[in-house]
Amino acid sequence: MSSVIVHNNMRPEYDMVLIDIADYVLNYKVKSRTSLNTARYALMDTIGCGLLALDYPACTKMLGPVVPGVQMPGGTPVPGTAYELDPVQAALNIGTMIRWLDFNDTWLAAEWGHPSDNLGAVLAVADYVSRRNVRSGEKPLTMRAVLEAMIKAHEIQGVIALENSFNRVGLDHVVLVRIASTAVAAKILGCTREEVINAVSHAWIDGSALRTYRHAPNTGSRKSWAAGDATSRGVKLALIALKGEMGYPSAITAQGWGFQDVLFAGKRLEINQPYNTYVMDNVLFKLSFPAEFHAQTAVEAAITLHPDVSNKLDKISRIEIETQEAGIRIIDKQGPLDNPADRDHCIQYMVAVALIKGSLHANDYEDKAAVDPRIDALRNKMIVTENKKFSTDYLDPKKRSIGNSVQVFFKDGAKTRRIAVHYPIGHRRRRKEAIPVLIEKFKRNLATRLSRKQCGIIEQLCASQGELEKTAVNEFLDLFRLP
Numbered sequence: 293m294s295s296v297i298v299h300n301n302m303r304p305e306y307d308m309v310l311i312d313i314a315d316y317v318l319n320y321k322v323k324s325r326t327s328l329n330t331a332r333y334a335l336m337d338t339i340g341c342g343l344l345a346l347d348y349p350a351c352t353k354m355l356g357p358v359v360p361g362v363q364m365p366g367g368t369p370v371p372g373t374a375y376e377l378d379p380v381q382a383a384l385n386i387g388t389m390i391r392w393l394d395f396n397d398t399w400l401a402a403e404w405g406h407p408s409d410n411l412g413a414v415l416a417v418a419d420y421v422s423r424r425n426v427r428s429g430e431k432p433l434t435m436r437a438v439l440e441a442m443i444k445a446h447e448i449q450g451v452i453a454l455e456n457s458f459n460r461v462g463l464d465h466v467v468l469v470r471i472a473s474t475a476v477a478a479k480i481l482g483c484t485r486e487e488v489i490n491a492v493s494h495a496w497i498d499g500s501a502l503r504t505y506r507h508a509p510n511t512g513s514r515k516s517w518a519a520g521d522a523t524s525r526g527v528k529l530a531l532i533a534l535k536g537e538m539g540y541p542s543a544i545t546a547q548g549w550g551f552q553d554v555l556f557a558g559k560r561l562e563i564n565q566p567y568n569t570y571v572m573d574n575v576l577f578k579l580s581f582p583a584e585f586h587a588q589t590a591v592e593a594a595i596t597l598h599p600d601v602s603n604k605l606d607k608i609s610r611i612e613i614e615t616q617e618a619g620i621r622i623i624d625k626q627g628p629l630d631n632p633a634d635r636d637h638c639i640q641y642m643v644a645v646a647l648i649k650g651s652l653h654a655n656d657y658e659d660k661a662a663v664d665p666r667i668d669a670l671r672n673k674m675i676v677t678e679n680k681k682f683s684t685d686y687l688d689p690k691k692r693s694i695g696n697s698v699q700v701f702f703k704d705g706a707k708t709r710r711i712a713v714h715y716p717i718g719h720r721r722r723r724k725e726a727i728p729v730l731i732e733k734f735k736r737n738l739a740t741r742l743s744r745k746q747c748g749i750i751e752q753l754c755a756s757q758g759e760l761e762k763t764a765v766n767e768f769l770d771l772f773r774l775p
Contacts, residue, residue, distance in 0.1 A: 306489055306541045309561060310496075313448055313471070314488040316567040317479040322440045327569035329757055331439040334397055334446075336754050337577060337730055338408040339772070340737030341396045342389030343372045344654070347740055350632075351392040354517050355385045366427075368419040371772035372741040379420040383473070383527045387412025387520030393654045394516070394636050395582040397575045397718070399446075400686065400694060403453035404585070404618070405465035407571060409519035410445035413473035413526045414438055415769065417480045422766040433480070435768055436761040441476040443572045448472040450571030454689075455562040459503055459621075463555060466522040467500035473526025481534050490539025494529045496551045497543045508625055511634040574692065577718030579729045581652035586619035587639045589713035590696035594646035596711050597700060601647055605666055607702050613643060614679035614697040614712075616686045624676045632657035643698060644670040685714065694719070743775040 322328065345351045356375055357363055363375065368382035370389075377385060387409055390396050396408045415438065422432030449468040458467055474495040478488040501522075505514035533539070544551045544561060552560060576585060583591045590613060601608065615624070625638040635641045635657040644667045645656045655661060682695035697712035715721045717729060734754070738747045750771050753760055760768075 304542045304546075306493075306539075307544045309544050309563060310489050310492050310539075310541075312563070312567065313475050313492050314485055316448070317444050317475045318485055318488060320444065320567065322443050322569065324569050324573075325757075327443055327572050328436075328439050328761070330572050330575070331442045331446075332754065332757055332760060333577070333727065333730055334408055334442060334572070334575065335411070335435075335439065336734045337579075338390050338396045338411050339371060340734040341393060342386060343741040343772075344395070344737045345389045345392035346372045348392065348654070350513060351389065351516070354388050354520075357381055366423060368416050368423075369769050369773050371769065372774065374774050379416040380524050380527045380531070382416035382419070383412040384517075384520045384524035385412075386415055387469075387523040388517040389520075391519045392516045393582045394584060395578050395654070397577050398585040399450045399453060399571060399575060400585060400618070400692065401450070401454045402457040402687075403459060403465050403468065405449060405453060405468055406519065407446035407449045407472070407575060408442070409466070409469045410449065410473045410476065410523055410526075411442060412520055412523035413477045414441045414445060414480070415765070416524075417477045417527055417530070418765045419769050421480055421482075422764060426766065432764040432766050434761060435763045435765060437480065438765060438768075439761065441480060443569055444479075444567075445472040445476045446571040446575060447567045447569065448475055450575075451565055451567055452561070452563060454565060456556075458500065458556075461555065461557050462503055463500040464503045464506065464518060466518045467498075469519050469522040470498060470526050470529075471495045473523040474529045475526075477527045477530035478533055481530055483530065483534055486539075487533045487536075490537065491530045491533035493539040493541070493543040494533065494537075495526060497540055498525065498529075499551070499555055505633075506622075506637065508627070508634075511637060512631060513633045515633055515637075574720050576694075576716065576720075577726055577730055579718050579726055579733055581646075582636065582654050582657075583642045583652060584623050584637050584639075585716070586616060586694060587623055587642050587696065588716040588718070589694055590615060590619075590639055590698055591642050591646045591652050592713045592716060593696060593698040593711035594643045595650055595652075597698060597708050598647055598650035600708050601700050602650065604702065605648065605670065607704070608670065608673055608700055609703045610701045611643070611647075611670065611674045612697075612699045612701070612710075613639060613674055613676045614695075615639060615676060615682060616695060617678050617683040618686060619696070620676065620678050626671075629662065632659075635662060639676060640671040640674045641667060643674070644668075647700070682714075692719075741774075742772065746771060746775060
């Protein structure tokens with residue numbers, strides 16, 4: 293924080309960060325068919341992840357109204373459940389489902405995160421506006437509006453993340469979910485330019501959650517609902533601004549009291565790229581396994597080695613894992629792992645399961661699976677080091693790789709190949725290979741919760757870009773009600 297605070301009561305101009313976000317959400321025209329098509333796949337994958345999470349009681353206990361039994365008939369339906377809720381609580385529910393299994397899309401830069409977390413706000417507000425319009429004899433919003441809002445939410449979160457590391461000052465990346473959700477929710481609600489700016493200023497003033505719940509020794513399940521909380525807060529702030537509540541022009545830059553001085557170690561936010569469709573075009577999909585993204589390629593390498601080691605696990609002397617600096621900082625863990633949230637952010641645990649089983653599923657993080665003594669036996673033989681080239685390529689805007697390598701050594705002196713994987717299947721460089729896998733993942737996830745008839749209707753609709761874009765938002769969400 294600055295040591296001297298100048299008490300000048302002249303109200304300043306709005307921070308350019310606030311203005312740029314508002315002008316982007318209100319004025320940018322999404323014309324790229326590639327971006328809209330990618331957004332359709334992101335929508336499918338994200339909703340599917342939410343439905344799969346409903347198999348887990350730890351998730352479902354967090355869902356429903358704030359006060360048990362209090363519903364909003366005619367409100368937003370929460371996919372795969374019988375709940376009908378106000379848009380704020382619906383955003384919390386949908387956002388929590390989406391994030392629970394750490395299986396939705398990812399963005400990696402100076403700050404990492406999951407841009408599809410914003411779908412909680414996008415769907416809840418778009419559905420709220422659509423049902424309100426229908427009741428008053430007006431046309432509902434279409435899913436084209438949802439796809440455009442997804443693109444813009446992805447872009448705001450991802451572009452700010454490119455050069456600004458919130459985690460290095462101890463703040464959680466869900467601050468960017470709240471900011472992006474606030475902006476797109478305000479636009480969908482019909483806020484004026486000034487109201488959008490005011491809403492976004494409140495989102496910055498809210499500060500940020502600490503990363504305490506993501507790191508040892510406190511890792512816990514809050515990391516699975518933190519983004520849902522952030523996206524629902526965005527809806528609430530947008531609704532407050534719609535009522536005419538004032539904003540705060542220098543919410544970011546105010547000397548001594550603004551975001552930069554109070555929470556960003558006095559550093560200036562660096563946003564040196566215009567908002568367009570860059571993030572959606574380059575977003576990373578998690579397709580093969582629910583692993584924290586910095587470990588995706590490590591798990592893929594371990595699965596490749598599974599046939600070579602599965603029948604001689606007791607003969608292993610050591611396992612060498614090379615990863616990026618970010619991977620070292622986030623998921624390199626030794627010692628006890630207390631819960632699923634702890635395990636799915638431990639590169640050693642994920643690699644161990646993949647070597648043992650040749651696969652990795654959400655159930656593998658549960659307590660029943662974690663008692664397998666072979667997992668900790670392998671973890672204790674692992675050496676995790678940073679590969680400088682992996683770290684450099686991770687930040688290279690022309691590459692954005694997420695490299696890992698795994699090699700297993702045996703007591704008799706033998707060793708496996710060193711398997712290095714630079715780009716996970718969900719990377720843009722492997723998009724052609726990834727889309728069929730994404731579609732199959734979506735179909736499997738639908739079937740965990742919905743009837744065969746519902747699945748067929750939804751699959752057919754989502755297979756057509758044109759038909760999906762024309763569909764009313766309220767009609768789309770009605771397809772996901774419990775049969």
